[in-house]
Amino acid sequence: MSDHHTSPPVRRFRPLVRMRPRDPDEPHRAATPLELLFDLCFVVAVAQAGVRLAHAMAENHPVHGIVGYCFVFFAIWWAWANFTWFASAYDTDDVPYRIATFVQIFGVLVLAAGVPRAFDHSDYSVTVVGYIIMRIALTFQWLRAARNSTGAVRTTALRYAVGLVITQIGWVFVALFLPAGVWRWGYILMAAADLSVPSFAERRQRTNWHPRHIAERYGLFTIIVLGESILAATVAVQTALDEFSAIGELLPITFGGLLIVFSAYWTYFSLPVHEHLNTSARAILWGQGHYFIFGSAAAIGAGLEVSVELAVHKAHISQTVAAAAVTVPTALFLLATYLIHSRHAKSGRAEHAVLPISMLLVLASTFCGSWAVLVAGLTMAAGVAVEEVLHSRRWAALSKV
Template structure:
């Protein structure tokens, strides 16, 4: 909190817009704590997916994982973009952020019930609505202090409120058939997604900080990939107790895949080079699949540990695909949000090509090791092709300058 401010302004200060070109803008300790709380909920969703696949109920577990992950990610994303534009670090902002964190913990507590034969959405919806109501208060605060973007801030507040009424209705009409619950969830998710698209189009973009947003997304991606490292650690722990060379291969493959996913994401290419609304929406929304697939990779490795230690009776190839599919989704999603804009020539085809290879690898008999090798080769190929392209571009510019 900034020293020297009047006492009242330390408690409740005007929520004026931040400078979108502010130098040295980085994540705050409060935002890092928010990420830590978020990853607890993500871990709960990944655990549900892990157990669902291991018990042979992948088709039931996958939709529930998607629904739970959407609630966690959407609340995180909305707060992140808001804080990038308006974080004034007064006491009220901190307290409202902590209310949002509390809602995330309620969601985490309610997620295991979603993966039962009779899913109960009560705790998840209560936690989610709690998070979103706090966001309504934050947007109303912004509307009071940011006159140029008042129409947008009010639209956010009204839109979020209307959708929360929908979720409460969803809660009150339980129990629902599976098909009805899925249908109502899809409608609710579409309404949520529509709010920023509509609100941001009413005036100029809210003053979010481009580099700050990129950093915030990168930090969450690192935390999500940590779920896979945890699964690798589980394999090594089992190896200490009951040595099995397959567990060693699993742990090494987890390391190779995590390092590769990290490498292709954290390249030197600019993730979001413009503040244009359409591009920002594609990049921001598209990360749902990057984050969800990153968490699912960790769940897939946990499934493999269960199979190898005979705690699951599903075939080994199913465990291999529990890793291969999310790896392929991760590469494809990253191509959609970044590489199709940032790459040229052969480099543009790297992520889709290796996504396809990751899906083929288990069928060739290479198994998990083949998926890991594919991921590593993807990182190497992309880095080499991008370096070659940069070198060619640099030489061309030098030649043009001399001419």
């Protein structure tokens, strides 16, 4: 008997092809093994940033830790985002493309190696070198795309290349020549300039990024940063086994941390978002807003590590500060996810109120002493349950119409 089912086309590796924009409506578009390898290497950089944040918080240097974390995480996240959007539009998967991607991966590892210097000594020279390596490879990709394109598509690719070169020169100037007193202001200025490049480049012609593919890629990176919290929960279990006298304080942290991670996953992936990404302006705002989603999700893991260290008397902070290291990034994750990601699929005041109310209750749990993490986890789980009930009722009502 013949098989009448249509299988998705198989993309076969070819040594060299013309780099042309891919079809934004291409069926069965999914993340490639090379993209997954790229993401895996970013785990190292995210983990380094989280460890340094946890250490700074445990040593009672919250301002230094938070500022350093925000700066370092911006470099990590923006480098990942630049590659992701380019790959969604121009992934040819031939020899030059793979080599350029490997160079970018090398840059990621250099950036990760520079994270301790950036945190401990405010020396961002190594992270900037890693950033330069990644930017050189990405600029080559955009120039290659311009060479194989014409008209407005070529102009967009050239604008991206020019924007990358100009901003990278600015980053080098800020890192090497600005005095310490104004360095942070220079960093903020360059971050804003970097974020403006996509809007400048796609002003007349958007690149052919694939909405479903982009939504999947951001979802995969969300899983990666939530994985840092899973690792922290694992450390809590291991510490409980080694420090049995503190098991009464460590078990609530473990279960509360897992509830937070599971609820965060459920909240982010509860509804599809690709249909919202139907214009460049919406997609850019959605994509750039994920800095707060990714950054807060990874910071939850750092906060859990701080709570574990306090439970075994290795942290020099109060119980409230240790709890805030978990509850504040958790609340930020809920707020950012609602404003940037999930509100577009909600209907009615009740559905829109769940995440903001959950955020306030999570913040209030900061003052629950050693039970703060568990209370925050239970609060998030209750919010998920309420959301599911409201969502089910809405669909049941629509099915009767």
